[in-house]
Amino acid sequence: MSAASLYPVSPEAAAQSLTDEATYKAMYQQSVVNPDGFWREQAERIDWIKPFTRVKQTSFDDHHVDIKWFADGTLNVSANCLDRHLDTRGDEIAIIWEGDDPADHREITYRELHHEVSKFANALRGQDVHRGDVVTIYMPMVPEVAVAMLACARIGAIHSVVFGGFSPEALAGRIIDGNSKVVITADEGLRGGKKVPLKGNVDEALTNPQTRCVQKIIVVRRTGGDIRWHPHRDIWYEDLMRVAGDVCAPKEMGAEEPLFILYTSGSTGKPKGVLHTSGGYLLYAALTHERVFDYRPGEVYWCTADVGWITGHSYIIYGPLANGATTLIYEGVPNYPGVTRIARIIDKHQVNILYTAPTAIRSMMAEGPAAMEGADGSSLRLLGTVGEPINPEAWHWYYETVGKSRCPVVDTWWQTETGGILISPLPGATALKPGSATRPFFGVVPGLVDNLGNLLEGATEGNLVILDSWPGQMRSIYRDHDRFVDTYFKTFRGMYFTGDGARRDEDGYYWITGRVDDVLNVSGHRMGTAEIESAMVAHRKVAEAAVVGVPHPLKGQGIYVYVTLVAGEEPSDQLRQELQQWVRKEIGPIAVPDVIQWAPGLPKTRSGKIMRRILRKIATDEHDALGDISTLADPGVVPQLIETHNQMR
Numbered sequence: 001m002s003a004a005s006l007y008p009v010s011p012e013a014a015a016q017s018l019t020d021e022a023t024y025k026a027m028y029q030q031s032v033v034n035p036d037g038f039w040r041e042q043a044e045r046i047d048w049i050k051p052f053t054r055v056k057q058t059s060f061d062d063h064h065v066d067i068k069w070f071a072d073g074t075l076n077v078s079a080n081c082l083d084r085h086l087d088t089r090g091d092e093i094a095i096i097w098e099g100d101d102p103a104d105h106r107e108i109t110y111r112e113l114h115h116e117v118s119k120f121a122n123a124l125r126g127q128d129v130h131r132g133d134v135v136t137i138y139m140p141m142v143p144e145v146a147v148a149m150l151a152c153a154r155i156g157a158i159h160s161v162v163f164g165g166f167s168p169e170a171l172a173g174r175i176i177d178g179n180s181k182v183v184i185t186a187d188e189g190l191r192g193g194k195k196v197p198l199k200g201n202v203d204e205a206l207t208n209p210q211t212r213c214v215q216k217i218i219v220v221r222r223t224g225g226d227i228r229w230h231p232h233r234d235i236w237y238e239d240l241m242r243v244a245g246d247v248c249a250p251k252e253m254g255a256e257e258p259l260f261i262l263y264t265s266g267s268t269g270k271p272k273g274v275l276h277t278s279g280g281y282l283l284y285a286a287l288t289h290e291r292v293f294d295y296r297p298g299e300v301y302w303c304t305a306d307v308g309w310i311t312g313h314s315y316i317i318y319g320p321l322a323n324g325a326t327t328l329i330y331e332g333v334p335n336y337p338g339v340t341r342i343a344r345i346i347d348k349h350q351v352n353i354l355y356t357a358p359t360a361i362r363s364m365m366a367e368g369p370a371a372m373e374g375a376d377g378s379s380l381r382l383l384g385t386v387g388e389p390i391n392p393e394a395w396h397w398y399y400e401t402v403g404k405s406r407c408p409v410v411d412t413w414w415q416t417e418t419g420g421i422l423i424s425p426l427p428g429a430t431a432l433k434p435g436s437a438t439r440p441f442f443g444v445v446p447g448l449v450d451n452l453g454n455l456l457e458g459a460t461e462g463n464l465v466i467l468d469s470w471p472g473q474m475r476s477i478y479r480d481h482d483r484f485v486d487t488y489f490k491t492f493r494g495m496y497f498t499g500d501g502a503r504r505d506e507d508g509y510y511w512i513t514g515r516v517d518d519v520l521n522v523s524g525h526r527m528g529t530a531e532i533e534s535a536m537v538a539h540r541k542v543a544e545a546a547v548v549g550v551p552h553p554l555k556g557q558g559i560y561v562y563v564t565l566v567a568g569e570e571p572s573d574q575l576r577q578e579l580q581q582w583v584r585k586e587i588g589p590i591a592v593p594d595v596i597q598w599a600p601g602l603p604k605t606r607s608g609k610i611m612r613r614i615l616r617k618i619a620t621d622e623h624d625a626l627g628d629i630s631t632l633a634d635p636g637v638v639p640q641l642i643e644t645h646n647q648m649r
C-alpha cells in the first residue's frame with residue numbers, strides 16, 4: 001500500500017471526535033474480550049422500562065442458532081426516539097423534509113413528531129391493529145412514512161416497509177408472506193416530477209386472492225391525483241388523524257419482540273423477511289450512528305437512501321432519532337430538476353453529514369464539475385458511503401469535489417441482516433484508504449475463511465464471516481427459522497456467513513471485494529439472480545434463463561441475461577423489449593436487464609447445474625479464461641454463445 005493513498009486522521013478531527021485512536025483501541029478490545037460488560041454499559045443509552053439482567057445469550061451452533069440480547073429488559077422504541085427528547089430538545093428539528101419540487105419543504109420538531117405519531121398510533125389501534133400484527137408500508141419519502149413506522153413501534157405492531165419502486169406483484173408477495181392486516185400508502189408518489197401510482201399499485205396487488213388478509217388501506221394524500229376508492233376498505237390518513245386522540249402510552253415491549261421485517265434478496269428462492277427485534281437493534285443503530293458519523297448535537301444529517309431499504313430504517317429513522325439528531329428526508333431523485341440538486345440541498349439546509357451510495361457519487365461524477373457548480377458546500381464536515389464497493393476514482397472525486405479535501409469519507413460495510421454498520425472507519429480514529437471499509441466496529445469479530453471454512457490468518461483474501469453475535473444482528477427469517485439457519489450458518493459451521501468476499505491487508509484493514517454468491521448489486525440494490533430468472537421463465541415464450549452480473553460504469557453491476565426461448569419462438573428486438581417490460585412488471589424497474597442475449601442452450605454440468613462462471617466470463621469478454629469446459633453436458637454451446645455475444649457488441 002503506497003503512502004500516497006493513505007489519509008491520516010487530521011489532528012482537529014481527532015481532537016473534536018468522540019473516538020480517537022486510543023479510545024477506539026481500548027473500546028474495541030473491551031468489546032470483544034468482555035462483550036457482556038461492554039454492551040451492558042453501552043445499553044445505558046437506551047431508556048429501558050424494565051432493566052435487563054441478562055446481556056448476551058447467543059449461539060451460532062448450526063443445530064441451535066439462537067440470538068438474544070437484553071432478553072428480559074423491556075422498552076418502547078418510539079418512546080426512545082421521541083418521548084425522552086421532549087424535555088431536552090422538544091422544540092428542535094427532528095425531520096427536515098425536502099420535497100421533489102425544490103419549493104417544497106417542511107420542518108418538524110420532536111414535539112410535533114411525537115404528537116403526530118401518538119395520534120396515528122391511536123388511529124391504527126382504532127383499525128384493530130395490535131401488538132404483533134404486521135403492517136405493510138408502501139410509501140413515498142414523505143414525513144408520514146416516519147410517522148407510520150414509529151406509530152407501529154409505539155403499539156408493538158411489526159412494520160414491513162416495501163420499497164415504493166417495487167411492482168404490484170412484488171408488493172403482493174410481501175403482503176402475503178407477512179400476512180399483513182393493514183397497508184399504508186399514498187395516493188401517488190412524486191419523483192423527478194413524475195407521478196408514481198402507489199395506491200393504484202396496491203389496488204392491483206390486492207387483486208391477488210391470497211392477499212385477503214388485508215382489511216384496510218390507509219392512504220396519505222400526497223398529489224391529490226385521481227385514484228380508485230373502495231369505501232369499505234380504503235381510509236384517508238387525514239380523516240383518521242382529524243379525530244384521533246393525541247395521547248398514546250407507548251406499549252411496553254420485550255427487547256426481543258419484533259420491531260420490523262424487511263425483505264431482501266438471497267442467492268436462492270423468494271426474498272427473505274429479515275426479522276429485527278427491538279432492544280439490541282435500536283442500541284446498535286444509535287451507537288453506530290453516533291460513533292461512525294461522529295454525530296454532534298445540533299448538526300444536520302442527511303442520508304439519501306430510501307426508507308424501503310435497511311439504510312433508511314437504521315440511518316434515516318431509528319439511529320438518528322434515537323440520538324435526537326436532525327435527519328433530512330428527501331423525496332426526489334439526485335438529478336431533478338438539475339444535476340446540482342444534491343449540492344443545492346446541502347447548501348439550503350446546511351447539511352453537515354452526507355451519507356450516500358457509490359452509484360449516486362458516480363452519476364454526479366459523470367457530470368464533471370457541473371454537479372457541484374455554484375455550490376458552497378462549506379457546511380459539510382463528514383461524508384459517508386454504503387451499499388457497494390466504492391471504486392477509488394469515485395472515492396477521490398467524492399473526497400475532493402464534494403468534501404473539498406477536508407471531510408473524512410467513511411466507507412461503511414454492512415447488510416440488511418446486520419441491522420447496522422459492521423466495518424467502517426471512525427473519523428477521529430482511522431486513517432483512510434480509498435476503497436477500504438477499514439476496521440470492525442465495537443463488538444464485531446470478522447474473519448476470512450477458505451472454501452472449506454478454515455480461518456485464514458494475516459494479510460489474505462477469503463470469504464467474509466463474522467465469528468460472534470452483535471446486538472443489531474437479525475434474529476430470524478420471518479416464520480422460517482430453518483431457512484435462517486441454512487442460509488447463514490450452514491455454509492461455514494458456527495460462523496455467520498455474509499455472502500461477501502474480502503481481502504485483509506497488512507494493516508488489518510478489510511477491502512470488500514463483492515458478493516461471492518449469486519446475488520447482484522445493481523446501483524446498490526440487492527437482487528437475487530434466481531429471482532430475476534424465475535421472473536423471466538414465468539413469461540410464456542421463455543424456456544430457460546440465466547442471469548449474471550457484469551461491470552457497469554454507473555450502476556456498479558449491470559444485469560446480463562441469457563435467454564433460451566421455447567421451441568417455435570423466434571428472437572426479435574420486439575421480444576427483447578417485451579421481456580424487459582415483463583421483468584419491470586414482475587419485480588420493478590430496478591430489475592430490468594441491461595442486456596438480453598439469446599441462447600440456443602446454456603452450459604450445464606452433467607447433473608444439470610448452470611455454469612454461471614462460464615456465462616460471466618463470456619459476458620465480460622474473458623473468453624480465454626473459461627477454464628475446462630470438457631465436463632459440460634454440451635460443450636458445443638460455449639462457442640455459439642461467444643459468437644452471439646461478439647455479434648452483439
Ligand code: WTA
Nearest residue numbers: 386387388389411412413414415416512526
Ligand atoms: C454490499 C446495505 C462494499 C455487500 C447496507 C453487502 C458493500 C450488500 C458495502 C448488502 C460497502 C454494502 N462496501 N460492499 N461499504 N456496503 N455492501 O442488504 O455486498 O442492501 O453484502 O445492505 O451490499 O446489501 P443490503
